[in-house]
Amino acid sequence: MRRRLVIALTLLACAGTAQAARESVLKQVDLPHNYYWRELYIPQLTTGPDFASFTPDGDTLVYSMGGSLWRQRIDGDTAIELTHAPRAYDNQPEVARDGRSVVFTRHDGNGIELWRIDLATGREHALTSGGAVNVEPRLSPDGRQLAWVSTQGTGHFNLFIADIDANGLHHARPLLGERKTALDRYYYSAYDHAINPSWSPDGKALYYVSNPEIAWGTGDLWSVPVADPGKRSKLLSEETSWNAHPELNPDGRRLLYTSYHGRQWQQLWLTTSTGAAPLPLTFGEFDRRNARWSPDGKRIVYVDNQAGNTTLRVVTTLGGATTTVTPTHRQYKAPYARLVLDIVDEHGERTPARVAVLGNDGRAYAPDDAWMHADDGFDRSLQSAETHYFHCAPPCALDVPAGAVKLWVQHGFAYAPWRKTVNASAGHDTPVRAALVPQPLPAAFGHWISADLHIHMNYGGHYRNTPAHLAQQARAEDLDLAYDLVVNKEERIPDIASFRTDADPASLPRSLVLHGQEYHTSFWGHLGLLNLGDHYITPDFSAYRHTAMASPYPHNGVIADLAHAQGGLVGYVHPFDTLPDPAHDAVLSNELPADVINGKVDYIEVIGFSDHKATAQVWYRLLNLGFHLPTGSGTDAMANYASLRGPVGLNRVFLDTAGKRDAASAMAALKAGHGFASNGPLLGLLLDNAKPGDSVAPGKHHYRVALRSPVAVEHLELVHNGNVVKAFALGGDHHAFDAEGEIELDGGWLLLRAWNEGGDPQVLDIYPYATTNPVWLGDHVRAPSAPGDAAWFADWLTRTIEAASARDDYNTAEEKRATLDYLNQAREAYRAMTGHPTSTEPSRGTR
Incomplete structure (x- = not known):
């Protein structure tokens, strides 16, 4: 798992080949593994609610939804939009104790700043500036101080405090300061963080989460006297996951927080101000989070994902009576129109697809019940914020601001992207029909099914995914096989209940869902275990420092033997972000070479959540030694994230199964190397009559190549034993190409690859890349460089x-x-x- 970045919605009508400088969405944050903390901690754009705060009367909520703040009575069905900033998204409202104003966060594509709105006048003004990430604003009970978390000055999440009055913030300062751990942390910064602040009822202390000398999880529950921060104390040891949000009841006795506490899903728990043994307040196989007490302490508001998307609920602490706060009617700040999108294929049949919609206010839109997803980076020279998208099973209806609306529809790689700008009239329905045009490879090159070999159905994200919904995601992406790799997220294994050795019964006829396993050891390298025929392999991880499973044993070769004993296939997943350098790398512990030479590895993700070019250089060296190691491909998409490294099917392998669509045929083709891997371009290669995975004798051969691509391709090359032997001059729009000719080849291997120098805003990956498997030139012939x-x-x-x-x-x-x-x-x-x-x-x- 690693990096990434995204498409310019401002250029939805263009298909250019400009060199894109993709950067992470919040590049000012100096923490590893941004795909975790961004999803699990940073507020997201969701069509459902995300955070809520009670008004002083306890009968009304101010909450975030769709990038705006809304006000709604708990017993009502009408939501009133309070904020709507062009090209920015608002979240995390904190209602003042007098009910006159709300402090909130605003993400404008650069940083996240704190703002305040006067509810009587609607006047808004910024409380912070400078481009840091400022989140979780919490007002003291007397309204005179504000606590929040900021990366200002360090890039790390630190607890800040300031005085606040009508003119803004004064004397802003970090409360605790920086502290560096002596532990080696893999998923977390070497610097401690302090997050999730809330005030004691008397305003003298703050409760928060921090991780001094904690290797795994975001840390323990702490309290600190505001007047004497040197006297902070730990209340409760927990392996929290970014959003525990400890908060004392107004009576000062019961401390509410969110935890999974040995379970797979997060629920509401209670301890005390002194850290008594915690007990669960709620139960369920779904997440409850972002909980807040009502002013009288008799109710709790929270967000859950029981239905898949996010939903706002209020529960009584005594009795558990629950009210769902549903915005049946919405009062917008500006005129809105209704867009009705239909999508059809070449036969006129309705076809699900991925859709991005950009309003004339520069904000992304989706149907009320759709899962909004955000890419994890973008090129700031091409767009002001990352791309947001959703999956549409047509027809899809959504509210958009009246005026020009830009649409982008994509259905896998074998259809051309569809783009259009329409004018939506206020108060009217605007029908739009997207007719998709296929651009398949010629049938002579193979009969393909596509497979994403590396998906995580649930991984602690905003939504709750199911096999049925994953199948729908795959269908919208024109993905034939979606492999859910069940894996731990620190202590828990979210999808363990879904693991099975046969195809999931929730599969669709055109989109098969299978369940495998990812074996986690960041010391040796991660493994994908496909087609396990008997059971899930436990423990699911090794070499976890500072735990009972710290031992580097079992190494990956042992795990490969256990998988093969079940008839499984073993692959190295998301292998390399940079080319390993045995002479200069500070540490080099990846076990891939040992496992390949010992026959333990069935495939490698040349295209995956890593750098494709760096990984290909390692792959070429293995091929040069005569190892028949095929490429697979997997997105490593956390498919229940609002901010995901995805979508599912972004990185996929096309397998020539002679038209068969079952899992056994797909796995046989994968192991035999009959196919190609890609994040966009489709490739065809024939050497005489041999296809990738086949063998021919060295000598003079007739080659035939084909390219079909939804994006412009800069380089199309034949590679022999790691060296380019034929570079094709692409004409026209660089989307389609066919060529044939004669070529003299000695032993080794030959493959076809397509690639770009930099990113393309239409590929939600670091850059477009595709490669066939090799055609082998002789039996076990090594390259001269062997x-x-x-x-x-x-x-x-x-x-x-x-x-x-x-x-x-x-x-x-x-x-x-x-x-x-x-x-x-x-x-x-x-x-x-x-x-x-x-x-x-x-x-x-x-x-």
Whole structure:
């Protein structure tokens, strides 16, 4: 898992090939793994509610929804829009104790600032500036101080406090300051954070979450006297997940917070101001979060995802009577129109698809019940904010501001993108029909089904996904096979109840849902385990420092054997963000070379949540050594996220199954290398009559290539043994190309690849890239560079052995011995390929 960025909705009508500089959405935040903290902590644009705050009478709520703030009585059905900023989204309202104003967050595509609105006049003004990320504003009971979390000055999430009056904030300052841990944290910054603040009823203390000397999770529940921050104290140890939001009841005794506490889903829990043993207040196989007490302490407002999307509810603390706050009627601040979108394929049949809609206010829109998704980055020279989109099962109706509306419809890779700007008239329905045009590869190159081999159905996000909904997501993306890899999210495994060894019965005829496993060890590299025929492999992770599962054993070779014993396929997933450098990398512990030479690996995600070009360079070296290692492809999409690295099917492998659509045929084609991987371009390659995965004799051959792409392609190349032997000059719009000719080839392998130098705003990935599997030139023929490649992998394994030897947390001496023996045997096998098997010093082969 790693990086990314997005499409310019401001250029929805263009299909240009400009070099895009994709950056993360909130690049000023200096924390690793932004796809986690952004989804789990940062407020998101959702069509349903996200955060809510009671007014002083306790009968009305101010809440965020669709990028605006809304006011609604709990017993009413009409929501009144309070804010609507062009090209910005508002969230996290905090109603003042006198009910006259609301402090909130506003994300304008750069930073997130704090704003305040006067409810009587509607006047808005900014409380912070400077482009930091400012979130979670909380007013003191007397209204004279504001606490919040900011990255100002450090890039880390720190607790801030300031005085506040009619003129704004004064004497803003960090309350606790920076502290660096002595632990090695993988998912979290080396610097402690302080998040989720709330005030004690007397205004003297703040409750919050922090992680001093905590390796996993966002930390424990703490309190701190505002007047003496040096006397902070821990209340309760928990493995929280960004949104515990501890808050004392107005009586000062019961502390409400959100936790999964040994379960798979987050619910509401109660402890005390002194951290007594917690007990659950609510139950269910879905998430409840963002909870707040009513002013009298008798009710709690929260957001849940029981129905899939987010829903606002109010529950009585005594009795549990629950009211759903539904905005049946909406009063907008500006004139609105109704857009009705229909989508049809080449046969005139209605077809689900991915849709992006941009109003004339520069904001994204979706139907009220749609899951709004956001890409995880964008090119700031092309757009003011990241792309938002939803999946439409037509017809789809949505409210949009009256005026020009830009639409983008995409249905997989084999259809051309559809774009149009329409004028929506206030108070009227505007029908729009999107007719999709296919652009398939010629049938001579194969009969394809497409598969995303790496999806996480649920992973702690805003929504609650199901196999039936995942199948609908796949269908909208024209994806034939969606492989849900069940995996841990720290302590929990959210989709463990869905794991099964056969196809999910919720599958659709054109979109099959399967369940596999991702094995987590960030020391050795992550594995995808497909087609497991008997059971889920536990434990699901190893080498988790500072836990009972800290031992690096079992290493990946052991797990591969366990998977193969069930008839499974084993792949290395999201392998490399940069090309490994055995000579200079500070640590190199990835086990891939050892597992490949020992026959443990069935595929590698050349195109996945990593850098495709860097991964391909490693792949080429393995191919040069004669290893018939096919490429797979997987998005690593957290499919229940509002802000996701996706959508599902973004990275996929096209498998030539001769028209068969069952899982067994797909897995056979994957293992045989019959196909290509892509994030957009479709590729066809024939060498004489041989397709990728086949073998031909070295010599003179007739080649035929084809390209069909929804985006413009800059480079189309034949690659022989890692070197470009034919670069094709693409004409026209660079979307389609056909060529054939003669080529003389000695042994090794040949493949076809398409790629761009930089990002394209139409591909929600770092850059367009596609590659076929190789056609093999002879049986087990190594490339001329094989000795140097073998030396490079031997050097790599020398560094891996160093890293494995340095670990002091094996459970037994036998675990360490078995691990080092396995790695040493693999290194000696590579050294044998160099022609210098007795070498004692690692060679420094370069290429």
